[in-house]
Amino acid sequence: MTSLKTDRFLLRLPEERDFPVYRAFFEDGEASRFYGGPLRQDQAWRVLAGHLGHWQLREYGVWAIEPLEGGAIIGGCGFVWPEGWPRRELTWWLMPAARGTGAAMEVSKAAIRQAYETNGWPLVETHMNDDNRPAKGLVRKLGGEPIAREMFPDGLERTVYSLPCT
Numbered sequence: 001m002t003s004l005k006t007d008r009f010l011l012r013l014p015e016e017r018d019f020p021v022y023r024a025f026f027e028d029g030e031a032s033r034f035y036g037g038p039l040r041q042d043q044a045w046r047v048l049a050g051h052l053g054h055w056q057l058r059e060y061g062v063w064a065i066e067p068l069e070g071g072a073i074i075g076g077c078g079f080v081w082p083e084g085w086p087r088r089e090l091t092w093w094l095m096p097a098a099r100g101t102g103a104a105m106e107v108s109k110a111a112i113r114q115a116y117e118t119n120g121w122p123l124v125e126t127h128m129n130d131d132n133r134p135a136k137g138l139v140r141k142l143g144g145e146p147i148a149r150e151m152f153p154d155g156l157e158r159t160v161y162s163l164p165c166t
Helices: 016-027 041-058 103-118 133-141
Strands: 009-012 062-067 075-080 089-094 124-127 145-151 157-163
Touching: 009 103, 016 041, 062 103, 075 103, 089 103, 103 124, 103 133
Parallel strands: 089 124
Antiparallel strands: 009 062, 062 075, 075 089, 124 157, 145 157
16 A cells, blocks of 8 residues: 655545545535535545545555645545446545645646556546536546446446546
8 A cells, every 4th residue: 555745745545634624525515516425424434434445455545635745635536446336447536725726637647657657557547427527627637538438336427538647
């Protein structure tokens, strides 16, 4: 279970001390609407526990994004492949104050590099709800290319994008 460093962030395993940020993000219905929110406190706790459990079960997962300058985490970025879902995906979530700062781009590039260069994955993919314009914009900036259109277990059809190593 690897930590990564970028110019501004440490990507590390989530910890219990990160729960206040998880709670605040998932309680905010607008901030978390593409991530299943809003969620109650106990449901946000299960998201944190699920992120930790994913690392144990799959040996990869979502990192907490901790600013190198200190302070609380600003979100999460990494890979998930929930049971029953058709693909592994790069995912990220950011607190509203961290949006528009280039953080998602910076940590996504580090995660993608890790997947290709260290994990040896032949393909890094992502998908999102069709109306998630910020995510689609990031995928374009990362050089993402559409490779499939699929129905997912939650009943939504999504475009799947391949992401190159940059």
